Amino acid sequence: MSKIQILWVDDEIDLLKPHILFLESKDYVVHSCKSGQEALEYLEERPVDIVFLDENMPGISGLETLSEIKMGNASLPVIMITKSEEEFIMEEAIGSKIADYLIKPVNPNQILLSLKKNLDHSRLISEKTTSNYQQEFRKIAMDLSMVNTHGEWAELYKKLIYWELQLEQIEDSGMFGILESQKVEANQQFGKFVDRHYEDWFTDADGPVMSHTLFKKWIAPEMEGANTLLIVVDNLRYDQWYAFEDILSPFYKKTKEHSYYSLLPTATQYARNALFSGLTPLDMEKKYPKWWKNDTEEGGKNLFEAEFLGEQLKRLGKDMKWDYHKISSLKQGKQLSQNFRAHKDNDLTAIVYNFVDMLSHARTEMEVIKELASNDKAYRSLTKSWFRNSPLLEIIQQAQQMGMKLIITTDHGTINVKSPSKVIGDRETSLNLRYKTGRSLTYDDADVLAAKDPKRIHLPNINVSSSYIFAKNDLFFAYPNNYNHYVSYYRNTYQHGGVSLEEMIIPFVVLEPK
Template identity: 40%
Template sequence: MAAAAKRLLWVDDEIDLLRPHLLFMQGRGYHVDAASNGDDAIELVRLNGYDLVLLDEQMPGRTGMEVLDEIRRLDPRVPVVMITKSEEDRTMTEAIGRRVADYLVKPTSPRQVLSVVTRLLEGGQLQQQVTAREFTQRFREMLGDRNAVRGWRQWSETYSELVDWELRLRDAGETGLLASLETLLDDFRREFCQFVCEDYGHWTSGAADRPPLSVDVVPQYLAPLLGPDQKALFIIIDCLRLDQWRSLLPLLEPIAQVEEALYYSILPTATPFSRNAIFSGMYPDGLAERLPGWWGFEGEGSLNATEAELFREHVQRVAGRELPIHYEKIFDAGDGEQMLRRLPSHLSQPGVTALVFNFVDLLTHGRTESSVLLEVARDKEALRALTRQWFERSEAFTAIREAMARGIPVLLTTDHGSIHCHRPATVFAKRDTTANLRYKFGDDLRAEDPSLAFSTNDEKVLRFPAGRAATNYVIAREDVFFVYPTKLRQYQARYRGSFLHGGISPEEMILPVALLTPR
């Protein structure tokens, strides 16, 4: 059955002069009703459902703006295109403020009108068709390149493209193609994990060709902002995946120029290691030397208690001089409100203000413990949506707007991402083994399936300090989480489908670092 023609209402006191336009639109398959005054137009809207209204702004009797208000009352969702002879900014601003879908200035050609109507009524379908066609072509190319030899740059570029395709397919409503994309991502993730297992030890031992790592974030990306008398805002949003970051861009781009780069988190991809590495510029062995007693794995919170001190020393080394440093960690709205009260004073002084926001990490961990959070953050798409909703109303976004208003650059990044884990992997261990689900250290520790874990007994590969009792280090690959054979069913029921971090996957390791400058 053929789809019903889209219904248009064209309102203009000179409607007889627009007959060629009406016939042109009818010839393109649209049903077009016409009205020469506001009262008739309102009555037609009351009696009929329209897909779009073309409305003259200057008419005798009821003005276009008055008719617009009445149309909004009768049908708030119908798109209205305002057509006027006036090119004054005031008229355009008022129309946009009243939520018109578009704005045309007379004289208009039939093709101008068709272009606007097509974009508003058919744009989603056309976008879906184009996206599907482009993805199908690119999918075949990427499928053929699966076994290509890649360096770290190519892995970053490929993962970035896969993330963009997921967002594009979602936006276009092409959910049917997402299964093909997920299959490709599974293959990519498997090969990426193998690449990291083979090359990570070279990166940490000083290989010339290695990706920027957590230890490089401050010297490579923040240091260029630390000139004499310069001010900078440094924001870390804990546990932010690349796809979550990309979902925030539409909020940031209207107020800031955004320059994005990608870097790799060190292993394990967990806050005690990755975020400490950012703030200190040190691997765990350097931290253990700098902070005797730090190396203990008693809990993530205690292991990050010295970030402010480490960051101050790191910036001084990088800048070659002492700089004022302000550091705050924000866990909840109360912390955020207090931070915002202090922020104007901090930003008025030269130096660096560093802010750590823990909401996304708390959300990611909390969904495992809360059935409510599990329901609302069921998958990647839901997690992105929640992240965007939080960010839009967050103190982080407010702080960025404050910096942009003052002309102060912002460096925004994260310490690690997370991976949606679906597969349990059995490990055999003694009682001294650490409790983390994506990485474990302990004596006589091994994975039942070696292909699902990166295992080593050489602490130098991970740049861990020597002398610890643990002799084995096991880090999960892909989307697995570790379980013990004695608690297999308990762990499967509790953690299957959780977003976890600490392991090896592109979602956890390939991370955004973005420079925001005022528009």
């Protein structure tokens, strides 16, 4: 491994000999120049790893030299050293993207710390992150054997996401592989947990907040005395929320973050209709048969969300001015952004934004999207890039200027499916890859959560003998006919409708304008 090459630029370099000897004793190689011009000529001929640059020199100044260095090599770290504590010099240097700023007189340990911070930063973080996760791995493994409430599962899932986001920043595929295996084990245990307790959640006072109770329990209380913008980003996983959360920080501060559970199936027509209606799918079918369509019926399944919301507001006694928008294209998003100030007097403005859902479907159908979102890390990155440049962010910025409270949530998450599970059904069986409903379903019991009497989990019966099955873990359902082609096409795509941490445990976030 080659030694670190340092260029130290100072018109009084001779006075710095003790510092240079100290660095050389630490196995650094130090080259020196007495002026900015000399340094620029040196850098044209020889590469270095880092530059120490005096600000106050005869000839071209340190700031001018810094500007020239950055034009020639923007990624070369430069540490500015100066006697001056004038604020404008600091601001100029920081604006020129210096790596560090030191005030004379400097001592050798300051220099060494700055070097490590800038050159060993990635290695030190990597080593510390790996060490911390190795310790946490044992604790997570113990938690997996003991966790037994919906709240504990939500906390464990968020812990796994935290470590996923930490480990993806370092080059340690071994540690990342261990985390992936923990996620698989967690989903296996979570599937068993949901199988045991899901039915009871509908009547248990200690059950989790779910799709059909979210509005009444958490959204409605937040609307009291505040103009509220409710954004439901379809198909938004917890890790994707964390990926773009920081983009909101200049405009909003987070005041609450809770996890809630999507009901089954974790699919838009069930979960999002339940959110806006405040009703289970079974109750929606009974009370509003004209607005509810079962899987096998023709036509759009989410065409009456605004009507469901209006009815729920009436039941809750909310006499207010409200509006609802569904955004499914860039054009619709831009139109709403351009006209958003017309909503400033609304008590509630509800927006369903469909981009993440469209992205997951496009990833299945388009090769270019498969390349751009080949794994969870890339999927998060693509979501963040979209959000940073979306009309949705423009809308949020306007809401902040108008003093609106902001609530961000979703209807369900999504999971990258890896393994097929064979299922056989008749022609009336639904088509979703993560759940099936129909008569005479044949499947592997170990792969599914089965509801032979759908009413017990508040789902409508399409036929008298219909049942539901929900895929667990990262499985997807495949028919025996044309099996190999089907499996090849859908493996490693993002799907929803089944039982997994990623699909069921989802974010609810309240933010106040800054």
